[in-house]
Amino acid sequence: QKEVEQDPGPLSVPEGAIVSLNCTYSNSAFQYFMWYRQYSRKGPELLMYTYSSGNKEDGRFTAQVDKSSKYISLFIRDSQPSDSATYLCAMSRAGGYQKVTFGIGTKLQVIP
């Protein structure tokens, strides 16, 4: 079993839809949770960064962490064609620098 599971998609939604992207993980020691956005032929770009459980909102993006279920989500409201990209979840343990483990990424296409 992989430490981090993420559905690779692709996921196609109409413009304006609410998008839900999810990851599950098996390592209960993970404390930092991140979402990266990667456009085609570009490097990953950090979108959201959260510590431990709870929600974090940044504009149209909301990250949720449920440590009891080992489940994290990224919601995108009012999705735009410019949101079309691959979204990677990532997580790590706490305590100084720790190796970051990435999900495989979910490819999202927002159709105008």
Place this chain on the structure above:
Amino acid sequence: SAVISQKPSRDICQRGTSLTIQCQVDSQVTMMFWYRQQPGQSLTLIATANQGSEATYESGFVIDKFPISRPNLTFSTLTVSNMSPEDSSIYLCSVEGTSDNEQFFGPGTRLTVL
């Protein structure tokens, strides 16, 4: 966030040759990382490169195949040695951010080995 550049952006190489990828950062950073991103697979850490010390390699990656240099706080190179088609991948460098385990990535080098 740091601005990171990589050279070359892409290359096509012959089996058995070596390629050196450069990573340049616009600010001084202690930790730099090299990743491989293969189709259908998650980002995989190859090694961590700290200035002034030997790179630390992850399981499955060895220095003879992926030698790394880190001559100063803004620059690093990764060499892919004695290449085979299985080395065809995107290679990414990243640097530490200001928060724990936060990382910022370069644009990547797309390598194809024939």
